[in-house]
Amino acid sequence: MKSDSRTSEREDATTEPILALSNVVRRYETGGETVVALDHVSFDARSGGFVSVMGPSGSGKSTMLNLLGLLDTPDEGQVLLDGRDVTGLDDEARTAERKRSIGFVFQSFFLLPTLTAVENVELPTLFGTDPTRRERAVDLLERVGLGDRLDHRPAELSGGQKQRVAIARALVNEPRLVLADEPTGNLDRETGATILDEFRRIADEQNVAVVAVTHDPQLSDYVDRTVELVDGQVR
Ligand SMILES: Nc1ncnc2c1ncn2[C@@H]1O[C@H](COP(=O)(O)OP(=O)(O)O)[C@@H](O)[C@H]1O
Ligand SMILES: [Mg+2]
Incomplete structure:
Protein backbone atom coordinates (compact mmCIF):
# COMPACT_ATOMS: atom_id res chain seq x y z
CA MET A 1 0.00 0.00 0.00
CA LYS A 2 2.33 2.76 -1.17
CA SER A 3 1.32 6.34 -1.36
CA ASP A 4 1.47 6.55 -5.19
CA SER A 5 -1.37 4.08 -5.61
CA ARG A 6 -3.49 5.58 -2.83
CA THR A 7 -4.43 8.81 -4.38
CA SER A 8 -6.27 11.80 -3.06
CA GLU A 9 -9.27 10.63 -5.09
CA ARG A 10 -10.30 8.74 -1.98
CA GLU A 11 -11.08 12.04 -0.43
CA ASP A 12 -14.38 13.25 -1.65
CA ALA A 13 -13.22 16.46 -3.27
CA THR A 14 -16.63 17.01 -4.84
CA THR A 15 -18.32 17.89 -1.57
CA GLU A 16 -17.83 20.79 0.75
CA PRO A 17 -15.15 20.25 3.41
CA ILE A 18 -16.52 19.13 6.76
CA LEU A 19 -14.13 21.40 8.55
CA ALA A 20 -11.87 24.12 7.15
CA LEU A 21 -9.37 26.58 8.50
CA SER A 22 -9.12 29.70 6.38
CA ASN A 23 -5.99 31.80 6.83
CA VAL A 24 -5.90 31.28 10.58
CA VAL A 25 -3.42 32.96 12.88
CA ARG A 26 -3.01 31.85 16.50
CA ARG A 27 -0.71 33.73 18.83
CA TYR A 28 0.24 33.02 22.42
CA GLU A 29 1.38 35.76 24.76
CA THR A 30 3.74 34.63 27.49
CA GLY A 31 5.89 36.81 29.68
CA GLY A 32 5.56 39.82 27.41
CA GLU A 33 6.56 37.77 24.38
CA THR A 34 4.36 36.78 21.47
CA VAL A 35 4.68 33.36 19.86
CA VAL A 36 2.97 32.98 16.49
CA ALA A 37 2.00 29.32 16.73
CA LEU A 38 0.03 29.33 13.44
CA ASP A 39 0.83 31.87 10.78
CA HIS A 40 -1.90 32.18 8.11
CA VAL A 41 -2.71 28.50 7.79
CA SER A 42 -5.42 27.16 5.51
CA PHE A 43 -6.53 23.54 5.63
CA ASP A 44 -9.58 21.40 5.03
CA ALA A 45 -10.82 17.96 6.01
CA ARG A 46 -13.17 16.10 3.68
CA SER A 47 -15.33 12.99 3.94
CA GLY A 48 -13.39 9.77 3.47
CA GLY A 49 -10.03 11.49 3.62
CA PHE A 50 -7.20 10.47 5.93
CA VAL A 51 -4.68 13.31 6.27
CA SER A 52 -1.55 13.56 8.37
CA VAL A 53 -0.08 16.76 9.74
CA MET A 54 3.66 16.45 10.27
CA GLY A 55 6.23 18.83 11.62
CA PRO A 56 8.91 19.16 14.27
CA SER A 57 8.11 19.79 17.90
CA GLY A 58 6.83 23.33 18.37
CA SER A 59 5.73 23.72 14.74
CA GLY A 60 2.08 24.26 15.71
CA LYS A 61 0.55 20.81 15.25
CA SER A 62 -1.36 20.66 18.53
CA THR A 63 -2.50 24.24 18.11
CA MET A 64 -3.89 23.33 14.70
CA LEU A 65 -5.64 20.25 16.07
CA ASN A 66 -7.21 22.34 18.84
CA LEU A 67 -8.62 24.75 16.26
CA LEU A 68 -9.91 21.89 14.09
CA GLY A 69 -11.50 20.35 17.18
CA LEU A 70 -13.28 23.59 18.08
CA LEU A 71 -11.40 23.53 21.38
CA ASP A 72 -9.79 26.88 20.66
CA THR A 73 -10.41 29.90 18.42
CA PRO A 74 -8.00 31.76 16.11
CA ASP A 75 -6.87 35.36 16.52
CA GLU A 76 -7.35 35.91 12.80
CA GLY A 77 -8.99 33.94 10.02
CA GLN A 78 -12.01 31.67 10.06
CA VAL A 79 -13.06 28.19 11.10
CA LEU A 80 -15.79 26.75 8.88
CA LEU A 81 -17.96 23.75 9.73
CA ASP A 82 -19.91 22.53 6.71
CA GLY A 83 -19.14 25.88 5.14
CA ARG A 84 -20.66 27.77 8.08
CA ASP A 85 -18.46 30.25 9.89
CA VAL A 86 -18.23 29.01 13.49
CA THR A 87 -15.32 31.26 14.48
CA GLY A 88 -17.41 33.61 16.58
CA LEU A 89 -19.55 31.07 18.41
CA ASP A 90 -19.52 31.18 22.20
CA ASP A 91 -18.14 28.25 24.19
CA GLU A 92 -21.49 26.59 24.67
CA ALA A 93 -22.43 26.66 20.99
CA ARG A 94 -18.95 25.52 20.00
CA THR A 95 -19.15 22.60 22.44
CA ALA A 96 -22.50 21.58 20.98
CA GLU A 97 -21.05 21.60 17.45
CA ARG A 98 -18.03 19.65 18.63
CA GLU A 119 -18.01 1.25 29.72
CA ASN A 120 -15.18 3.47 28.47
CA VAL A 121 -16.64 3.40 24.96
CA GLU A 122 -20.11 4.23 26.30
CA LEU A 123 -18.79 7.13 28.37
CA PRO A 124 -19.29 9.99 25.88
CA THR A 125 -22.97 9.00 25.57
CA LEU A 126 -23.72 8.72 29.29
CA PHE A 127 -25.28 12.12 29.60
CA GLY A 128 -27.70 11.32 26.83
CA THR A 129 -30.55 8.89 27.20
CA ASP A 130 -29.87 6.70 24.20
CA PRO A 131 -31.07 3.18 25.09
CA THR A 132 -28.97 1.64 22.30
CA ARG A 133 -25.67 2.94 23.63
CA ARG A 134 -24.49 -0.39 25.08
CA GLU A 135 -25.28 -2.12 21.83
CA ARG A 136 -23.39 0.52 19.88
CA ALA A 137 -20.37 0.33 22.20
CA VAL A 138 -20.24 -3.46 21.84
CA ASP A 139 -20.59 -3.17 18.08
CA LEU A 140 -17.74 -0.66 17.85
CA LEU A 141 -15.44 -2.78 20.02
CA GLU A 142 -16.21 -5.79 17.84
CA ARG A 143 -15.39 -3.75 14.79
CA VAL A 144 -11.94 -2.84 16.15
CA GLY A 145 -11.31 -6.48 17.02
CA LEU A 146 -11.97 -6.32 20.76
CA GLY A 147 -15.22 -8.27 20.94
CA ASP A 148 -13.53 -10.66 23.39
CA ARG A 149 -12.24 -7.86 25.65
CA LEU A 150 -15.48 -6.03 26.45
CA ASP A 151 -15.22 -6.44 30.22
CA HIS A 152 -11.47 -5.95 30.55
CA ARG A 153 -10.21 -2.87 32.33
CA PRO A 154 -7.44 -0.73 30.79
CA ALA A 155 -4.75 -2.29 33.02
CA GLU A 156 -5.65 -5.67 31.51
CA LEU A 157 -5.19 -4.44 27.93
CA SER A 158 -2.06 -3.92 25.81
CA GLY A 159 -1.13 -0.48 24.46
CA GLY A 160 -2.57 -1.27 21.04
CA GLN A 161 -5.78 -2.60 22.58
CA LYS A 162 -6.14 0.54 24.70
CA GLN A 163 -5.70 2.69 21.62
CA ARG A 164 -8.38 0.66 19.84
CA VAL A 165 -10.74 1.24 22.77
CA ALA A 166 -9.95 4.96 22.44
CA ILE A 167 -10.79 4.81 18.71
CA ALA A 168 -14.07 3.02 19.41
CA ARG A 169 -14.90 5.67 22.00
CA ALA A 170 -14.10 8.46 19.52
CA LEU A 171 -16.62 6.89 17.11
CA VAL A 172 -19.49 6.30 19.52
CA ASN A 173 -21.34 9.50 18.73
CA GLU A 174 -20.91 8.89 14.99
CA PRO A 175 -18.67 11.87 14.28
CA ARG A 176 -17.94 12.93 10.73
CA LEU A 177 -14.45 14.10 11.69
CA VAL A 178 -11.96 12.19 13.86
CA LEU A 179 -8.90 14.04 15.16
CA ALA A 180 -5.90 12.15 16.50
CA ASP A 181 -2.84 13.59 18.26
CA GLU A 182 0.14 11.22 17.85
CA PRO A 183 -2.11 8.14 17.69
CA THR A 184 0.85 5.77 17.26
CA GLY A 185 3.17 7.66 19.61
CA ASN A 186 3.06 5.16 22.45
CA LEU A 187 2.93 2.03 20.29
CA ASP A 188 5.51 -0.22 18.67
CA ARG A 189 5.65 -0.18 14.88
CA GLU A 190 3.56 -3.29 14.29
CA THR A 191 0.83 -2.25 16.72
CA GLY A 192 0.91 1.23 15.19
CA ALA A 193 0.27 -0.36 11.79
CA THR A 194 -2.94 -2.04 13.04
CA ILE A 195 -4.14 1.31 14.38
CA LEU A 196 -3.40 3.01 11.06
CA ASP A 197 -5.28 0.23 9.23
CA GLU A 198 -8.19 1.02 11.51
CA PHE A 199 -8.16 4.74 10.66
CA ARG A 200 -7.90 3.92 6.95
CA ARG A 201 -10.92 1.64 7.27
CA ILE A 202 -12.96 4.26 9.12
CA ALA A 203 -12.25 6.74 6.35
CA ASP A 204 -12.96 4.26 3.54
CA GLU A 205 -15.98 2.44 4.94
CA GLN A 206 -17.67 5.09 7.05
CA ASN A 207 -16.68 8.09 4.99
CA VAL A 208 -15.32 9.80 8.10
CA LEU A 219 1.68 7.29 8.37
CA SER A 220 2.65 8.30 4.85
CA ASP A 221 1.83 4.74 3.73
CA TYR A 222 -1.77 5.12 4.89
CA VAL A 223 -2.85 8.69 4.26
CA ASP A 224 -4.25 10.47 1.21
CA ARG A 225 -2.03 13.47 1.79
CA THR A 226 0.40 14.96 4.26
CA VAL A 227 0.50 18.56 5.37
CA GLU A 228 3.86 19.76 6.61
CA LEU A 229 4.04 22.45 9.26
CA VAL A 230 7.23 24.41 9.88
CA ASP A 231 7.29 27.28 12.35
CA GLY A 232 3.54 27.65 12.18
CA GLN A 233 3.36 27.74 8.40
CA VAL A 234 2.23 25.09 5.92
CA ARG A 235 5.18 24.26 3.74
N1 LIG B 1 -0.55 27.63 25.86
C1 LIG B 1 0.56 28.13 25.30
N2 LIG B 1 1.14 29.25 25.76
C2 LIG B 1 2.24 29.77 25.18
N3 LIG B 1 2.85 29.22 24.11
C3 LIG B 1 2.33 28.10 23.61
C4 LIG B 1 1.16 27.48 24.16
N4 LIG B 1 0.87 26.37 23.46
C5 LIG B 1 1.80 26.29 22.49
N5 LIG B 1 2.68 27.31 22.58
C6 LIG B 1 3.81 27.58 21.67
O1 LIG B 1 3.31 27.60 20.33
C7 LIG B 1 4.17 26.92 19.45
C8 LIG B 1 3.43 25.74 18.82
O2 LIG B 1 3.12 24.78 19.82
P1 LIG B 1 2.33 23.43 19.54
O3 LIG B 1 1.13 23.75 18.75
O4 LIG B 1 2.17 22.73 20.83
O5 LIG B 1 3.38 22.65 18.61
P2 LIG B 1 3.56 21.08 18.34
O6 LIG B 1 2.31 20.38 18.74
O7 LIG B 1 3.89 20.99 16.90
O8 LIG B 1 4.72 20.65 19.19
C9 LIG B 1 5.38 26.52 20.29
O9 LIG B 1 6.36 27.52 20.15
C10 LIG B 1 4.83 26.48 21.69
O10 LIG B 1 5.85 26.76 22.61
MG1 LIG C 1 1.97 18.75 20.06
Missing part, protein backbone atom coordinates in the same frame (compact mmCIF):
# COMPACT_ATOMS: atom_id res chain seq x y z
CA LYS A 99 -20.14 16.94 20.28
CA ARG A 100 -22.29 16.61 17.20
CA SER A 101 -19.47 16.29 14.67
CA ILE A 102 -16.05 15.50 16.12
CA GLY A 103 -14.33 12.58 17.87
CA PHE A 104 -10.88 12.69 19.50
CA VAL A 105 -8.14 10.10 19.91
CA PHE A 106 -5.17 11.07 22.07
CA GLN A 107 -1.69 9.60 22.40
CA SER A 108 -2.18 8.74 26.04
CA PHE A 109 -5.62 7.16 25.49
CA PHE A 110 -7.35 8.84 28.47
CA LEU A 111 -9.29 5.73 29.39
CA LEU A 112 -10.80 5.65 32.87
CA PRO A 113 -8.98 2.87 34.75
CA THR A 114 -11.94 1.77 36.86
CA LEU A 115 -14.25 1.26 33.88
CA THR A 116 -14.29 -1.72 31.55
CA ALA A 117 -13.59 -1.39 27.83
CA VAL A 118 -17.27 -1.29 26.95
CA ALA A 209 -12.62 12.45 7.70
CA VAL A 210 -9.54 11.57 9.77
CA VAL A 211 -6.79 14.06 10.62
CA ALA A 212 -3.77 12.74 12.53
CA VAL A 213 -0.97 14.88 13.88
CA THR A 214 2.24 12.88 14.06
CA HIS A 215 6.00 12.50 14.00
CA ASP A 216 5.62 8.98 12.67
CA PRO A 217 6.79 8.62 9.03
CA GLN A 218 4.89 5.32 8.86
